[in-house]
Amino acid sequence: MNVTAPDLGGSRAMSRAAEEGRSLWDDARARLMRNKAAVTSVWLLGGLVIIAVFGPMVWPHNYDAIYRDRVAISPTFENFHILGTDMLGRDLAVRLMVGLRVSLAVGVIATCVSLVIGVAWGATAGYLGGRVDQIMMRIVDVIYAMPFIFFVILLTVVFGQNIFLIFLAIGAVEWLTMARIVRGQTLTLRQREFVEAARASGVPPVKIVTRHIVPNLLGPVAVYVTLTLPVVILAESFLSFLGLGVNEPLTSLGLLISEGRENMSKLWLLLAPALTMVSALLALNFIGDGLRDAIDPRDR
């Protein structure tokens, strides 16, 4: 009696400690917070998103308003052209915000497209396994060897330049790596006890995949999504830079850089969009790397 009572208290204390214990996600968050580059990048990116979304709404100029008497003036506080105007006399600051908005939107939408296709494909192949898996991954291998971006160009040549087409096309060619990662993870998850338990209790395969497999893929998928975003944004800017992407008067960072390159004597036209683009991409890459180190710290 006397001996068991403190023992009971002790085990209760231990179980409470286990309840309040740190989950893998808490650990990951703590590791991410220690990564200064990643934290700074989160703030920088947040600022860029806010500027892109709300900036054009509150800015005194319109992105397609042409001021014929103020063509290509350098940055000045007069008339609030803080980044100057472009060769047609449009305010560069507001065009930059709209361009950033378009680039980020393309990034998010195309990444979502690639996420949906990649996760569905990879999880199905990995879960079903066997011959289906072989065929599905063989298809991925075959497409993997294709020059994606050139197919997107071929698409724009054939169907004309349409911003929604660009969203879809970029997303539709960037899902392959996602599918591979998801399949690999699914293959290992499939062997785990909780999946076996679900199968034993008669849960249908579709539900096992959606309820048990996909939620457990979150970590690697989150990492890869942050690393896909810059790739997709780059792809869109690449197209726009070559004159095959977004059309005037709408703009994107790639198009602005291309305009800046054509008028090198007006340096601000090149530097403003180039710096914006580089800081957005750097921030995304640092966040992606930070997330990867936080969720899968084996490399460090």
Added chain:
Amino acid sequence: MAQRNLDDKPRKSSLPGVISRFPAAYAAGRLLLSIPTMLAIITLAFFLMRAAPGNPYSMERKLSPEVEANIRASLGLDKPLIEQYGDYLLNAVQGDLGPSMRNKDKSVSELIAEGLPVSLTIGACAMGLALAIGGGLGVVAALRQNSAADYSVMGLAMAGISIPTFVTGPILSLVFGVWLGWFAAGGLDLGRMSFYTIFLPVLTLALPQIAIVSRLMRASMIEVLRSNFVRTARAKGLSEARILWRHAAPAAALPLVSYIGPATAGLLTGSVVIERVFGLPGVGQYFIDGAINRDYPLVMGVVILYAGLIVAFNLIADIAYGILDPKVSYE
């Protein structure tokens, strides 16, 4: 087929050894697999092009029906679609990619042959530069892991990956071409390539690859330096230099071999940009002109060429990897 060498000398790739390890069956299998890939690419490109609204002449002045019928017949457009596809495939295999729609007196193959030397020279130089500098930086970073040197190399690598060629190109051209005048800011006469004219394009094209190669090399070098055979080499009392260059570096360079495929794709994409930025008469320039002018056969031809190059280099990388890494087995 693969066997581990148990003697303590670093594995040398002597020629007979390499040949005996050449996985003929595997290589043949991979070669066979690349055929459906190429076929899929050509098929997709062909039907996409045919799905395009209008015909290539619809933008020009109205032609009389007879003239148009003649043009269509001369281009084989009056035949059934499946027969056109068969013809295109047959010709493409023989290297004939059809006539260009815009450059009247030249075929697509001739245009590609004109641009290819420029593109290949710059691409090969950039690849060499990327492997040499990127590999070196990666080794330095790995040897001094978590030091200031490591962080600065990795910071530079991050910048190299994040800054696209269409940003670095114009800025390098402005600073070193226009302001300082050290190198040509752009333009290139065919057959007059020199260090002065191709340095900036090659550097621009190589920068992202240098970044990626240095990251790959650093990661794999760190792993190799911790491995048992390096410890054994140290235990034998070999000099650090010998351990590094004879034992560790060749093993660490293996992942670079499988990076050849993706690097080819990256260089091709980059070459389109730098040829535009620096005004070089390469294949990429024709490709973009073709895309803007809706010159379908030209665009298709270049896509097929690029796909062929990527497939070929992936194949080479896979087979080379198998030969160099005795742990790979083919079953």
